[in-house]
Amino acid sequence: MLDSVWLIPLKMLDDDARAIQLGAVAGMELAAGQIDFVGDPFRMMLLGLEEEARLPYVIEARGTAVGVLTLQPGAARLAGWPDDDSAWLLRGFLIDKRQQGRGLGTLAAAAAVEEARKLTRRLGGGQAGVVLSVNERNPAGQAAYVKAGFTDHGQYLGGDAGPQRIMYVAFRGDAP
Numbered sequence: 001m002l003d004s005v006w007l008i009p010l011k012m013l014d015d016d017a018r019a020i021q022l023g024a025v026a027g028m029e030l031a032a033g034q035i036d037f038v039g040d041p042f043r044m045m046l047l048g049l050e051e052e053a054r055l056p057y058v059i060e061a062r063g064t065a066v067g068v069l070t071l072q073p074g075a076a077r078l079a080g081w082p083d084d085d086s087a088w089l090l091r092g093f094l095i096d097k098r099q100q101g102r103g104l105g106t107l108a109a110a111a112a113v114e115e116a117r118k119l120t121r122r123l124g125g126g127q128a129g130v131v132l133s134v135n136e137r138n139p140a141g142q143a144a145y146v147k148a149g150f151t152d153h154g155q156y157l158g159g160d161a162g163p164q165r166i167m168y169v170a171f172r173g174d175a176p
């Protein structure tokens, strides 16, 4: 059983290291039907590198790139949150289909929350937690987030792939 994952911040790498990570991301695949829930991993990483506000990460386990995720401040409304700035947005989250079902999604979601907490301390953005939206037809996603500490905050109808659940977790030690 794996007990840790690492989040590799793509924007912090030099060009060579970034190219190696992007090469690994280009080989990632989703299972049938999962493309409804998330974008193409390679394109999402390129977009994350282009857009100043996005912080794209490669998820690594035992030295292998197993997935991707993006953290973004100032955009929580995109997940149905009432304001943009009180929570980080977690978006573009996936685990390569050959690596799914081993607990990595749960570990990576928890690691993303820890990373967001550290970023808040470092950057002083004042966020109190992390929010995301997950499709109601995506039980694996919902299960991974619940196991990582997220709780359901109601329905969001803003996406174009059907109703979503708004899921939020407050940083440890912060008031609810």
Ligand SMILES: CC(C)(COP(=O)(O)OP(=O)(O)OC[C@H]1O[C@@H](n2cnc3c(N)ncnc32)[C@H](O)[C@@H]1OP(=O)(O)O)[C@@H](O)C(=O)NCCC(=O)NCCS
Pocket: 030, 034, 037, 038, 093, 094, 095, 096, 099, 100, 101, 102, 103, 104, 105, 106, 107, 132, 133, 134, 135, 138, 139, 140, 141, 142, 143, 144, 147
């Ligand atoms: C969602 C996702 C990241 C989860 O990654 P993962 O590594 O497979 O997650 P885990 O192994 O930690 O599994 C989490 C839980 O989901 C459960 N689960 C997995 N598939 C499931 C399914 N089809 N139905 C119900 N539960 C399911 C697992 O059983 C596990 O719970 P358990 O440990 O109590 O058994 C992965 O499925 C994925 O990349 N999906 C496609 C993209 C996506 O949906 N991203 C989220 C967009 S918001």
